[in-house]
Amino acid sequence: MKKLINEPGDVVDEMLDGMVMAHPEYVRRLEGTNVLTRADAPVDGKVGIVSGGGSGHEPTHAGYLGAGMLDGAAAGEVFTSPTADQLQGMIDACDGGEGVLCVVKNYEGDVMNFETAIEFAEMEGDTEIDHVVVDDDVAVEDSLYTSGRRGVCGTILVHKVAGAAAARGDDLAEVKRLAEKTVERVATMGTALTSCTTPEKGEPTFDLDDDEIELGIGIHGEPGVERVDVMSADAITDHLTERVLDDLALEEGAEVMTIVNGMGATPLMELYVVNRRLQELLSEREIEVWDGWISDYMTSLDMAGCSITVLELDAEFKELLGAPADTPALTVRE
Amino acid sequence: MKKLINEPGDVVDEMLDGMVMAHPEYVRRLEGTNVLTRADAPVDGKVGIVSGGGSGHEPTHAGYLGAGMLDGAAAGEVFTSPTADQLQGMIDACDGGEGVLCVVKNYEGDVMNFETAIEFAEMEGDTEIDHVVVDDDVAVEDSLYTSGRRGVCGTILVHKVAGAAAARGDDLAEVKRLAEKTVERVATMGTALTSCTTPEKGEPTFDLDDDEIELGIGIHGEPGVERVDVMSADAITDHLTERVLDDLALEEGAEVMTIVNGMGATPLMELYVVNRRLQELLSEREIEVWDGWISDYMTSLDMAGCSITVLELDAEFKELLGAPADTPALTVRE
Numbered sequence: 001m002k003k004l005i006n007e008p009g010d011v012v013d014e015m016l017d018g019m020v021m022a023h024p025e026y027v028r029r030l031e032g033t034n035v036l037t038r039a040d041a042p043v044d045g046k047v048g049i050v051s052g053g054g055s056g057h058e059p060t061h062a063g064y065l066g067a068g069m070l071d072g073a074a075a076g077e078v079f080t081s082p083t084a085d086q087l088q089g090m091i092d093a094c095d096g097g098e099g100v101l102c103v104v105k106n107y108e109g110d111v112m113n114f115e116t117a118i119e120f121a122e123m124e125g126d127t128e129i130d131h132v133v134v135d136d137d138v139a140v141e142d143s144l145y146t147s148g149r150r151g152v153c154g155t156i157l158v159h160k161v162a163g164a165a166a167a168r169g170d171d172l173a174e175v176k177r178l179a180e181k182t183v184e185r186v187a188t189m190g191t192a193l194t195s196c197t198t199p200e201k202g203e204p205t206f207d208l209d210d211d212e213i214e215l216g217i218g219i220h221g222e223p224g225v226e227r228v229d230v231m232s233a234d235a236i237t238d239h240l241t242e243r244v245l246d247d248l249a250l251e252e253g254a255e256v257m258t259i260v261n262g263m264g265a266t267p268l269m270e271l272y273v274v275n276r277r278l279q280e281l282l283s284e285r286e287i288e289v290w291d292g293w294i295s296d297y298m299t300s301l302d303m304a305g306c307s308i309t310v311l312e313l314d315a316e317f318k319e320l321l322g323a324p325a326d327t328p329a330l331t332v333r334e
Numbered sequence: 335m336k337k338l339i340n341e342p343g344d345v346v347d348e349m350l351d352g353m354v355m356a357h358p359e360y361v362r363r364l365e366g367t368n369v370l371t372r373a374d375a376p377v378d379g380k381v382g383i384v385s386g387g388g389s390g391h392e393p394t395h396a397g398y399l400g401a402g403m404l405d406g407a408a409a410g411e412v413f414t415s416p417t418a419d420q421l422q423g424m425i426d427a428c429d430g431g432e433g434v435l436c437v438v439k440n441y442e443g444d445v446m447n448f449e450t451a452i453e454f455a456e457m458e459g460d461t462e463i464d465h466v467v468v469d470d471d472v473a474v475e476d477s478l479y480t481s482g483r484r485g486v487c488g489t490i491l492v493h494k495v496a497g498a499a500a501a502r503g504d505d506l507a508e509v510k511r512l513a514e515k516t517v518e519r520v521a522t523m524g525t526a527l528t529s530c531t532t533p534e535k536g537e538p539t540f541d542l543d544d545d546e547i548e549l550g551i552g553i554h555g556e557p558g559v560e561r562v563d564v565m566s567a568d569a570i571t572d573h574l575t576e577r578v579l580d581d582l583a584l585e586e587g588a589e590v591m592t593i594v595n596g597m598g599a600t601p602l603m604e605l606y607v608v609n610r611r612l613q614e615l616l617s618e619r620e621i622e623v624w625d626g627w628i629s630d631y632m633t634s635l636d637m638a639g640c641s642i643t644v645l646e647l648d649a650e651f652k653e654l655l656g657a658p659a660d661t662p663a664l665t666v667r668e
Contacts, residue, residue: 002528011607269392293356333665
């Protein structure tokens with residue numbers, strides 16, 4: 001294993017320190033925890049939006065802390081849910097008096113720990129707390145880690161929609177409605193050219209030959225649903241996009257936004273090649289692309305590969321997605 | 335070789351199409367060329383700032399097209415200089431009547447082709463054109479590709495300083511003075527955990543064992559100046575930072591900005607671990623960090639590793655670095 005790390009057991013702690021040192025204007029660390037919050041949390045008079053999960057998906061989640069997106073982000077160990085008490089501490093720290101919405105990726109550990117944290121936070125305080133579960137991965141119905149579909153890169157769009165709704169003053173019920181509507185209309189599928197290597201294990205989580213790739217991978221080093229011979233970027237993009245579009249059942253004339261997401265070790269050059277084919281395909285199907293993002297948003301350590309996310313839009317979504325966001329990993333200008 | 339590409343010979347063309355489709359509000363392609371310009375180029379009454387070089391370093395250079403940075407970016411084939419006629423076409427397209435400054439990384443092909451392009455552009459037009467050569471890599475004095483030091487990630491800071499000076503209305507001589515001052519005060523050094531693989535060759539440009547890394551690498555798959563056993567992130571950071579600081583000969587109390595740059599296949603998690611140690615080291619030496627950037631700015635295809643850049647600041651630089659920039663790869667807010 002070759003990684004820019006020190007002791008494997010220290011990597012999350014040191015990464016969080018490095019993030020705070022890099023972005024002191026955006027984030028601070030709750031003392032004694034692996035929770036980062038907005039530097040100005042809690043923001044009074046606004047619904048707090050928080051998320052969290054295992055580390056190894058950076059910039060998810062802490063990269064999205066800031067105005068117009070998240071108030072809190074809890075980091076578990078690599079590919080491991082944060083504990084319920086850390087989640088509870090985060091919820092408390094992001095409570096500006098208008099309630100808190102937790103955005104949870106659909107993994108059993110995350111869902112269980114968030115539900116426990118919410119229960120305790122509600123018992124001990126007087127704020128209303130609610131949550132949404134994101135399950136945008138169309139590749140599998142159940143996996144090693146989940147009942148139902150996994151939550152992957154579409155989560156970022158839930159952060160953006162909920163964050164913008166909270167920023168303009170929507171109440172908790174309305175923020176939750178919009179977050180759930182995002183979950184219903186977003187779909188993702190990914191491919192891996194390589195496995196990934198966790199710092200603790202030090203070896204790839206699955207073996208993959210030099211002439212093979214995996215289609216339908218998750219973000220925790222799970223193998224995909226199908227192992228195939230190496231394909232061209234266009235063929236891969238066609239496969240992923242068709243699965244995503246079938247799931248959404250879009251009609252001609254639909255308006256969408258797209259994400260081409262790198263899995264952690266994918267050069268930007270390759271993501272742009274994928275984006276070219278994605279945009280061609282959508283144009284052929286007479287689906288209009290309102291905006292498209294290309295970068296590393298939801299990664300899986302040092303995995304090479306990408307995922308494609310499509311969200312079906314309407315006027316309500318466009319207002320929220322186009323609203324300003326100011327975070328380390330994502331900026332939307334006024 | 336596993337890459338998200340189609341035919342190796344098409345990768346640059348397809349990438350550029352993918353960039354234009356991703357960022358139509360920022361960039362357009364000069365028809366029949368591999369030159370991208372700002373969507374609104376030429377900007378009348380402003381010195382044009384242009385750059386270019388081989389592909390494989392994305393987001394360099396086209397990712398920096400936009401207000402406050404570059405007006406034009408020419409993309410050669412992978413690790414190959416753009417031709418002089420493409421560079422001349424770019425210079426012409428970015429000439430808003432106040433002259434054009436070319437920012438050139440110090441590689442023999444780039445320098446030669448830019449000089450030829452400038453000569454022809456000056457013969458055929460009546461605009462003044464000038465250039466600066468960036469040579470921030472402290473690792474080697476001469477290399478396979480260069481006489482003198484190589485131009486690497488510090489180039490981004492030259493784009494930022496020159497772009498901000500041009501945006502506020504400085505004339506060509508003043509923009510050039512500020513760009514050259516940046517070159518004098520910036521230093522970079524990098525490390526590779528893996529080699530990189532060019533699409534055409536399909537094999538790593540150098541061999542590296544599982545327990546070895548290279549210190550002092552360039553951005554074209556050149557091996558480093560020293561091959562050593564795998565080291566911890568802290569030990570690597572110490573080594574790179576000390577070389578960079580020795581070159582700059584900073585005194586206690588100096589003020590700097592830093593970049594921790596990923597080489598293309600480096601997870602953000604690891605860059606933050608490196609940043610933590612970098613900031614510690616600078617603090618120990620009583621050097622004040624005004625700002626620090628962490629991302630992929632100047633990559634080398636699918637190389638894993640990082641580089642560290644330090645620029646010594648003064649009031650003039652802080653004004654220009656803090657001025658707004660609005661580009662696909664870098665945003666500085668008002």
